Amino acid sequence: MSRQTSQRIAFALLTVAAVIVVVPIILVIIYIIIQGIGAINWEFLTAMPCHGMREGGILPAIVGTVVLTFGTAIASIPLAIGAAIYLAEYARDTWLTRLIRLAIINLAGIPSVVYGLFGLGLFVLFLNLGTSIIAGSLTLGLMTLPVVISTAEEAILSVPQSFRVVSISLGGTRWQTIRYQVLPQALPGILTGIILGLERAAGETAPILFTVAAFYLPRLPRSPFDQTMALPYHLYVISTQVPGMPIDVQYGTALVLLALVLSMNVVATLIRSHFRRRRQW
Amino acid sequence: MPSQPKISIRDLTFSYHGASRPALNGITLDIQANEITVIFGPAQSGTSTLLRLLNRLNDLIEGTTMTGQILLDGQDIYAPGVNVVELRRRVGMVFALPIPLPATVRENITYGPRLSGVQDRHRLEEIVERSLRAAALWDEVKDRLDEPANALSGGQQQRLCLARVLALEPEVILLDNPTSGLDPLSTAKVEGSLQELKKNYTIVMVPHSIQQAARIADKAAFLLMGELVEHAPGGELFTRPRDKRTEDYITGRFG
Numbered sequence: 001m002s003r004q005t006s007q008r009i010a011f012a013l014l015t016v017a018a019v020i021v022v023v024p025i026i027l028v029i030i031y032i033i034i035q036g037i038g039a040i041n042w043e044f045l046t047a048m049p050c051h052g053m054r055e056g057g058i059l060p061a062i063v064g065t066v067v068l069t070f071g072t073a074i075a076s077i078p079l080a081i082g083a084a085i086y087l088a089e090y091a092r093d094t095w096l097t098r099l100i101r102l103a104i105i106n107l108a109g110i111p112s113v114v115y116g117l118f119g120l121g122l123f124v125l126f127l128n129l130g131t132s133i134i135a136g137s138l139t140l141g142l143m144t145l146p147v148v149i150s151t152a153e154e155a156i157l158s159v160p161q162s163f164r165v166v167s168i169s170l171g172g173t174r175w176q177t178i179r180y181q182v183l184p185q186a187l188p189g190i191l192t193g194i195i196l197g198l199e200r201a202a203g204e205t206a207p208i209l210f211t212v213a214a215f216y217l218p219r220l221p222r223s224p225f226d227q228t229m230a231l232p233y234h235l236y237v238i239s240t241q242v243p244g245m246p247i248d249v250q251y252g253t254a255l256v257l258l259a260l261v262l263s264m265n266v267v268a269t270l271i272r273s274h275f276r277r278r279r280q281w
Numbered sequence: 282m283p284s285q286p287k288i289s290i291r292d293l294t295f296s297y298h299g300a301s302r303p304a305l306n307g308i309t310l311d312i313q314a315n316e317i318t319v320i321f322g323p324a325q326s327g328t329s330t331l332l333r334l335l336n337r338l339n340d341l342i343e344g345t346t347m348t349g350q351i352l353l354d355g356q357d358i359y360a361p362g363v364n365v366v367e368l369r370r371r372v373g374m375v376f377a378l379p380i381p382l383p384a385t386v387r388e389n390i391t392y393g394p395r396l397s398g399v400q401d402r403h404r405l406e407e408i409v410e411r412s413l414r415a416a417a418l419w420d421e422v423k424d425r426l427d428e429p430a431n432a433l434s435g436g437q438q439q440r441l442c443l444a445r446v447l448a449l450e451p452e453v454i455l456l457d458n459p460t461s462g463l464d465p466l467s468t469a470k471v472e473g474s475l476q477e478l479k480k481n482y483t484i485v486m487v488p489h490s491i492q493q494a495a496r497i498a499d500k501a502a503f504l505l506m507g508e509l510v511e512h513a514p515g516g517e518l519f520t521r522p523r524d525k526r527t528e529d530y531i532t533g534r535f536g
Contacts, residue, residue, distance in 0.1 A: 170369070
């Protein structure tokens with residue numbers, strides 16, 4: 001077989017592999033749109049559910065998921081970025097930092113239902129926060145930490161060392177160098193990591209199952225100590241727990257959740273390209 | 282009677298982590314104020330290492346060992362309690378490749394002064410103009426101060442990096458092969474500004490070539506494999522070297 005032929009075969013196989021990756025996601029999106037678009041109307045998006053969730057809207061679940069996503073952001077971002085800066089800029093290679101890194105990798109591998117049980121034990125019961133938005137946000141925040149830390153550290157390490165050396169040589173302290181050179185340049189990567197993490201948190205069911213999610217609560221949450229409905233759990237409930245559920249309501253709910261998560265993805269992409277255009281090196 | 286040297290290096294030995302021989306071995310060298318001292322030698326001779334020890338940039342590298350002393354105005358810069366940030370303001374550094382910060386021309390100049398707490402806009406404007414004039418760049422960029430610094434040509438960028446150091450009002454300027462990426466015309470401009478600057482500053486430079494060293498050196502120090510072979514006024518060292526190895530190197534017998 002000539003080199004050109006094997007090159008062509010390899011190229012074809014790689015193309016097929018890449019296409020196969022794309023096909024399922026497109027099919028899922030198309031299928032859910034077709035099945036669910038019929039249920040989407042103004043009432044569905046803005047009204048409370050009624051008649052055992054078979055009619056009315058899903059507003060409390062939408063609001064709940066948005067609130068939980070913000071809560072997760074507040075709970076996880078400062079801690080994650082702080083840890084990422086420490087690991088990337090300050091930590092020397094000692095047994096302690098190796099232990100921290102190992103812990104982060106393992107945190108990322110823990111099944112989400114385990115986070116849910118842990119949140120139940122620590123936040124709901126031991127810290128006595130009850131089944132509440134706070135407990136749910138903290139649980140989701142904990143689950144989000146590893147992915148944000150890893151991507152933020154990666155982004156910080158990818159800032160060329162030469163800028164640090166220049167800043168230090170111009171009389172900058174370590175912290176000034178991080179604050180004025182490293183973080184601004186790492187920001188797009190950090191934001192990408194944050195949004196990826198929040199996206200996952202927004203779509204998770206298991207961690208909120210025991211910590212915040214209400215089965216049926218047809219009103220908006222009133223305080224951080226309130227329970228709330230949330231889209232992923234609501235979807236689970238109406239798909240498995242409610243007999244006689246209209247199929248288009250199920251797919252309509254799935255469509256809203258998908259749209260919410262994908263729009264966060266779009267925002268992440270826009271932010272990245274915005275910063276990339278401004279980048280001046 | 283000679284005045285006190287600006288920088289005094291005493292029996293300096295320095296090794297990187299895991300290296301088989303020291304990068305610098307027993308260097309003793311005095312550097313006078315208001316002169317251009319050129320430190321040159323073939324690759325791996327320790328010239329850049331020596332330069333980076335003078336403002337403690339090598340602190341950023343882990344696992345190094347050092348003995349001996351470096352005195353600035355008679356003060357040991359490695360003594361405990363020395364303010365390293367302050368030291369780096371007094372001893373500024375220009376690198377081989379121009380590395381403009383990802384910001385405008387003006388912001389590149391004001392970066393250092395701002396970090397040290399200069400806020401006043403008029404004062405910052407003064408600093409920008411004074412530094413750019415001293416680096417012989419003002420006339421070329423005075424209308425482009427708010428453009429990205431990397432829109433300047435390579436030669437302009439390197440003079441910007443020089444201006445950025447001058448904005449700190451240092452006492453000593455270290456230049457690590459500052460014309461390596463420059464065309465002959467830009468090189469001449471940089472060398473020209475150095476001749477002006479030595480009236481007010483102490484300049485220590487690792488040159489691009491032996492020719493450049495001979496052109497601009499008031500004093501020249503020849504390093505080989507981490508050892509100081511010869512240190513003499515430029516005119517002497519490049520015309521009547523005392524050491525055979527210096528002669529072989531500057532006449533191109535090795536290198």
